Amino acid sequence: MEFKKNSLLLAPMAGITEPVFRGICREFGADIVVSEMVSAEGILYGSKATIGLIMFDEVQRPTGIQLFGGNPEHLARAASFVESKVSPDFIDLNAGCPVQKVVKKNGGSSLLRDITHFGRIVRSMVDAVSTPVTVKIRSGLHKFQWIDVEFALMAQDCGAAAITLHPRSQSMMFSGHSFWERIAEVKKAVSIPVIGNGDICTASDALEMFDQTGCDCIMIGRGVYGNPWLFRQIKDALSERPVQEVDIRYRLTVALDHLERYRSVYKDSVAGRDMKKHAAWYCKGVPNAAVLRNTIFRCSSAEELRSILLQALESVT
Template identity: 40%
Template sequence: MKKLQIGNVTLDNPIILAPMAGVSDLPFRLLCREMGAALVCMEMVSAKAIYYNNKNTDSLMEIHPDEVPASLQLFGSDPQILAEMAKRIEERPFSILDLNMGCPVPKVVNNGEGSALMKDPKLVEQILTALVRAIDKPVTVKIRKGFDDDHVNAVEIAKIAEACGVAAVAVHGRTRAQYYSGQADWDIIAQVKDAVKIPVIGNGDVDSPEKAKAILEQTGCDGVMIGRAAEGNPWIFREVVSYLTDGTIPARPTNREKRELILRHAALQLEYKGEYTGVREMRKHLSWYTVGMPHSAHFRQTINTMEKMDELIRGVYDIFPEEE
């Protein structure tokens, strides 16, 4: 299994945790890093929010030494503000700066940001040129196949990115119009790989070690980005790394392993976010962790009533009992 070089950053393997708003926060990133993700990508941060000194943004950008290398992702549409804010935060301990051109949610797209940028190649060129000039750290970009099926331009955007000095491009094989539905088009990832010399990271429908190997082989991409398949399942990184290394897949985690990791996740939420926010944010993770478990449907009904960490811990012991 090859290492992956992004600018001056060397990753131990080509497996990356995708940036996911509301999911890839500091506690979850730490767990995925420990499980084998060579690079963890942070939740997207608004360049304008940094500009206006938004208090919540500061906590979004917090980085633990044990999760490095980490990629900090900005979103916005103003080249000057993006470049100035990138320069302002460059001393923070992230290793790579990423530009979000993939977010499909209306409040971002309607503001001309996220995947809306796919519609404006000239603006993309201005933004990426400004970002690369503004900071010394590697700049990457995460794009989609295109905005919709009538405007598939991932190859064009990737070429622009390479010409601007971008160090790598991640390609999600769906259009903005698809959101996360349907099947990801891996062929567009292969087309991008054929068109540029910088590293290309494939993203979309990688939910198993076998799929990770398949996307590498079918597209020729240099790295694999795993997003939704890691929700409630950080063990996927351990499995993918093992499979790509020697063809073996470790046994699925036991109840004890699951319980210990979930309790550690909860403890990290408590440490970094306090009980009120930590418990509430942990609810969705518990729903993901317990999919397919016996009695999990009833457990998930009670999750949303939990307000105290001791309630949550008791619930975890109930659903993952001490005995195997």
């Protein structure tokens, strides 16, 4: 697995980047996709729901599976299980999640508390599998007390194949703007590919991140909410082709297609429930979007959601 220059990655996002959305993003130009974080303990426990999260369609390769946890031996065994079960293109270690549920279990950004322990985890995962192991970190625990360079160097020394940096601290959660200059610092320090992440919402943001930081690849999360064609727009911008804007009809047509794909994979009740947020995001710019969103969140089935989106589409024709 190679992280080629200028590759565009879909960020791991719990509850969002399941296989259907990953597939859509691949079709719109994402070069590499990553699963949402998967608990190493859940895998070792044999939880069916957890193991379900590591499954993916072959057509979506290259796909990375992201693991979280805090125990080196358990993470190594979970990585080995993932490798033997689905043979992903890479396995990513989550050392960035600031959410209490994960931090409390000594996973995610809590790994930034102790660099020796962090190194032990990366090394044990690298030793356990022949699949490349990558690491995703934040810039530190506290704003302006940046420790990203040390952790990136440690990850590299322990055999990581690439490093993703989301340059906020654990304490910042998602507030403020990310500190892109930290990506530049990490890029200067390591020789493995650096994947820059944080606050890319438009094609010009993507160009700016490449330009300002020198990163090798970029990773996009919230910017693709209801906006998966952003990957295509970035590709166009990188190739100096005109960036095509999309109109409301297009947005709603993609939303309907997204819903149909969801329904072909998930039970109707699950599709109806989980597609609401995507549908609401696709409705950005639709006349009376607030009213439409309200209707979407109140609907009780996938079929009802389909009628709402169809009606919205007819109203803009």
